[in-house]
Amino acid sequence: MEILQLALFGLVLGGIISLGAIGVSLLFGILRFAHFAHGDLMTVGAYAALALVAVGWPLWAAFPVAVLAGILVALAVDALIYRRLRRTAPVILLISSVGVALILRSLIQIIWGADTQVYDQALQFPLRFWGLRLKLNQLYILLGSVGLVMLVHVFLQYTKLGKAMRAMADNPDLAKLSGINTERVILYTWCLGAGLAVAAGIFLGVDTRLQPTMGWHLLLPVFAATILGGIGKPYGAIVGGMVVGLASELSTVVLPPAYKTAVAFAIMVVMLIVKPSGLFGGGKR
């Protein structure tokens, strides 16, 4: 029963990681660089929601506004910084995104302080069913993640823009040759990636607490999930996120809980050595 309980917590964590990893994976596929500021984009979203909650908004109402705020921040960063560097080497973009990550985190710390904060002070008693425990909040997170992942699926499979996103992640040069407006696709990829990152940030804040470093700390599991699923493959990222979430929680059976992040790191390293193209990678293009 303990294993099932941990698996349930693993799914909650996995959902949050997946939401972040879809964005990182798509952005890598399309812009060819690992977006190190993605975790701090999550933090921005979580705190944007906190700002509204603090003035009396219910969290469900603050959610879409925070998503919008996160998207605007991402688009502004892209327009001010990344766009100018797009024609340079990818490593320069990568390093600039580390800089962006530091800027975002410091801004949050200046505005909201370094202390831990919560959306809701009230203590929640867990629901009990079949001998398992789950807080109502965690149930919302789980349902929210599944719902968003399904929306992303419909978008990627059935809309012209979604298909163009997958096409560009597959083969950016061929996308250009086909007349696909790549700048527009990049723009919408930022919207999608940032929106999902904000959702992940809010969910993380709901599940635990808000801290300026919360997103940065989640970045490693998110990258591990992205690599596990095969970089540039949004569907792989979803599976990768679930695997990393489950593995992290289940590892506490044999390891001290402090090693959860190390488990994600270990998965990433093993994957890079054994099969860098990801779980489903054919590798060949």
Next chain:
Amino acid sequence: MSLLTVREIHGGYGGEDILKGVSMTVDAGEMVVIVGPNGAGKSTAMKAVFGLARLRAGEVVFDSQKITNFRPDRVVHLGVSYVPQENNVFPSLTVHENLEMGAFILSGDLSARFERIYELFPPLKEKRRQPAGALSGGQRQMVAMGRALMLDPKLLLLDEPTAGLSPRFVELIFDRIREINAQGVSILMVEQNARAALQLAHRGYVLVVGRNRVEDTGAALLANREVAEMFLGG
């Protein structure tokens, strides 16, 4: 008036010039092949038409419009499609989605266009729901050509369409190229399989180190001693 006129183009990819004065024309409905030894600049000459190489001098005119150094996305809109030699499909997208991406700039009902491609390449119809990356080399080439044809282009540029294919598929692809041309699409292609391509084409250009060397009908080039000795293998 030719559909495509390339006049004395010089250029390459930023370094030393690969093209050192290439001229060619393609008439409406014509199939023209560029042959020549390795490093002659055949592919570069074709890429220059599509805006994938930088030209320092000379000009490219398509359909009475000067398109020298136009970006590929502009050239596409004028009715030119290009099939690269490698990486010419979206591997994780299905066959059908690959074709759909070929028609990205169009809107409205595309079913007639899909039908036309599936008639041209019947194996693709069966595999329409499979990812293009899972297909054999020959079928991938069909997807690549199908994607390019979705726009119903006036001119189709093919870069080594039979490279790396098994003999059975080489024959099949050449047969399809003839059919596409018969349907009225002008074709400019680069081909290593020079003998077969020259038999198929109306005219051919022989390039050597970035310059025109010989220009003649396909049949005449096949009979040309100098051309045969140079690279047709005697």
